[in-house]
Amino acid sequence: MMMSNIMSFAGLSSTLGTLLILRQYFPRHLNIYFSKYFEKFITLIYPYLEISFPEYVGLRLKRSDAYTAIESYLSSTTSEHAKRLKAEMGHGSDKLILSMDDNEEITDEFHGVKVWWFSSKITRHNISFYRLVDEDKRYYRLRFHRRHRALINEAYLPFVIQQGKAIGVENRQRKLYTNSSSFDYNELKKLDWSHVPFEHPATFETLAIDSQMKSEIVQDLVKFSKSKEYYAKIGKPWKRGYLLYGPPGTGKSTMIAAMANLLDYDVFDLELTGVKDNSMLRKLLLNTTGKSIIVIEDIDCSLDLSGKRKTGGNQNENKEEEEKKAAMGGPPGKDESKVTLSGLLNCIDGLWSACGGEKVIVFTTNHIEKLDPALIRRGRMDKHIELGYCEYEGFKVLAKNYLGVESHPLFEVIHELLEEKNISPADVAESLMPKEEGKDQVDVCLEKLVNVLKGCKSKSEKEEEEKVKKSKKKLENGGKVPMVKIDCSVVV
Ligand SMILES: Nc1ncnc2c1ncn2[C@@H]1O[C@H](COP(=O)(O)OP(=O)(O)OP(=O)(O)O)[C@@H](O)[C@H]1O
Ligand SMILES: [Mg+2]
Numbered sequence: 001m002m003m004s005n006i007m008s009f010a011g012l013s014s015t016l017g018t019l020l021i022l023r024q025y026f027p028r029h030l031n032i033y034f035s036k037y038f039e040k041f042i043t044l045i046y047p048y049l050e051i052s053f054p055e056y057v058g059l060r061l062k063r064s065d066a067y068t069a070i071e072s073y074l075s076s077t078t079s080e081h082a083k084r085l086k087a088e089m090g091h092g093s094d095k096l097i098l099s100m101d102d103n104e105e106i107t108d109e110f111h112g113v114k115v116w117w118f119s120s121k122i123t124r125h126n127i128s129f130y131r132l133v134d135e136d137k138r139y140y141r142l143r144f145h146r147r148h149r150a151l152i153n154e155a156y157l158p159f160v161i162q163q164g165k166a167i168g169v170e171n172r173q174r175k176l177y178t179n180s181s182s183f184d185y186n187e188l189k190k191l192d193w194s195h196v197p198f199e200h201p202a203t204f205e206t207l208a209i210d211s212q213m214k215s216e217i218v219q220d221l222v223k224f225s226k227s228k229e230y231y232a233k234i235g236k237p238w239k240r241g242y243l244l245y246g247p248p249g250t251g252k253s254t255m256i257a258a259m260a261n262l263l264d265y266d267v268f269d270l271e272l273t274g275v276k277d278n279s280m281l282r283k284l285l286l287n288t289t290g291k292s293i294i295v296i297e298d299i300d301c302s303l304d305l306s307g308k309r310k311t312g313g314n315q316n317e318n319k320e321e322e323e324k325k326a327a328m329g330g331p332p333g334k335d336e337s338k339v340t341l342s343g344l345l346n347c348i349d350g351l352w353s354a355c356g357g358e359k360v361i362v363f364t365t366n367h368i369e370k371l372d373p374a375l376i377r378r379g380r381m382d383k384h385i386e387l388g389y390c391e392y393e394g395f396k397v398l399a400k401n402y403l404g405v406e407s408h409p410l411f412e413v414i415h416e417l418l419e420e421k422n423i424s425p426a427d428v429a430e431s432l433m434p435k436e437e438g439k440d441q442v443d444v445c446l447e448k449l450v451n452v453l454k455g456c457k458s459k460s461e462k463e464e465e466e467k468v469k470k471s472k473k474k475l476e477n478g479g480k481v482p483m484v485k486i487d488c489s490v491v492v
Helices: 002-025 026-044 063-079 146-171 211-225 228-234 254-263 278-286 314-328 340-349 390-403 412-421 426-434 439-456 459-476
Strands: 048-054 085-089 097-101 104-110 113-128 133-146 175-178 181-183 189-191 195-196 239-245 264-270 293-295 359-365 383-386
Touching: 048 063, 048 146, 063 097, 063 113, 063 133, 063 146, 097 278, 104 146, 113 146, 133 146, 211 239, 211 254, 211 383, 211 426, 239 254, 239 390, 254 264, 254 293, 254 359, 278 340, 390 412, 412 439, 426 439
Parallel strands: 175 264, 239 359, 239 383, 264 293, 293 359
Antiparallel strands: 048 133, 085 097, 104 113, 113 133, 175 195, 181 189
């Protein structure tokens, strides 16, 4: 009896729900009457309450957090109850996430109270740029008996949102974002960020760096990710800045991937040269999500951030560049980014930087001496990490990764060579990569590395070369050294 009552109410409510949706197609004057009397009538006889959760609110700028959390929550109960499901890949390529398909209905129970969830969509046909564009407005509708109003509002909905957020974090597929311009042809708008799944396999275990430095960085990152309350207590936005510097091929980009994998964060790879001006930069950073690493690679080459190179420094070089541009046909500096140093500083630690929570900002450079001290001062870039040439300890990690060996008669020879030669971990890794199948590949690769090392310049030779380069530059600049001296000791 009870069951059939519920069923008939559910049937009635479904009909009334359809009428409510259809009413938008009624003529306007009918619609006014409909609203006035029909809805009053419904609330009198209808014992159920309904709450809608639209996918987008306002200008469709951002998906509603409530909708996303409910979607995740329902995905956990859906597979048992719903008859029509849709599937999506979740975190990692082998996990399939099932959720309710459009116009599907499921029931849920909370403290013995039964509630109904519906997934619905309204499709509108708009004409935009002489094209017919279908715009889907999706929403979830929750129905429950009005006598449970307090329980649903105060306990059930907060429970759904909290559970949904937790499931969402577990299931989400991490993403690698880039700000290179792309266009959404369905929504007909330019996207600030486009993304692909983040699938870089690097971890701190496979990273060939000093083991003490490695464990300090890992500890620092883990501590940061658990310090929400601490940052709130000291009144600082929950973010941490890392400056990674060192010669090419020493693992700066690889370390960023390892950081993202350790913390389970998304990565926003910000190409500064593609950012028009400071306000565009602010918009891009505002559109990044929490639990993410914002990366600006080769910051010294990205822009003239010091503001010094054009006025002071090597004026001839600038002149040459302008002439080159003119020879290429375009007006000088036409498409150049107008992002300034103060604009960048404002975004990374001004008032805007506190939006969106939990973020790590990483700059990389091959030339730390070229950077403006303001950009990398402590507090802005909390950790300065130097990634140097390959040491014996790093070589052993690479040998284990690439060849699966932890000892070999040639290790001692390589140890001695590494003490006196400069070689990047990337070059070591290249030599250790077996080119063919077979057991003898370990000997082949290690012998190859010994030969490569023998051909490398020794540390003293390299230092001498650097000295000559520096003094040449000094002469070009009329005796002044154009570099800024910065304390770049590793503080981890
Ligand atoms: N410290 C390291 N540990 C493990 N692998 C490394 C390390 N350094 C370099 N490699 C290997 O060398 C390749 C190049 O390294 P990576 O791109 O991280 O260098 P980089 O410091 O970012 O160079 P660049 O300054 O040119 O951007 C990587 O694919 C990785 O396989
Ligand atoms: Mg790199």
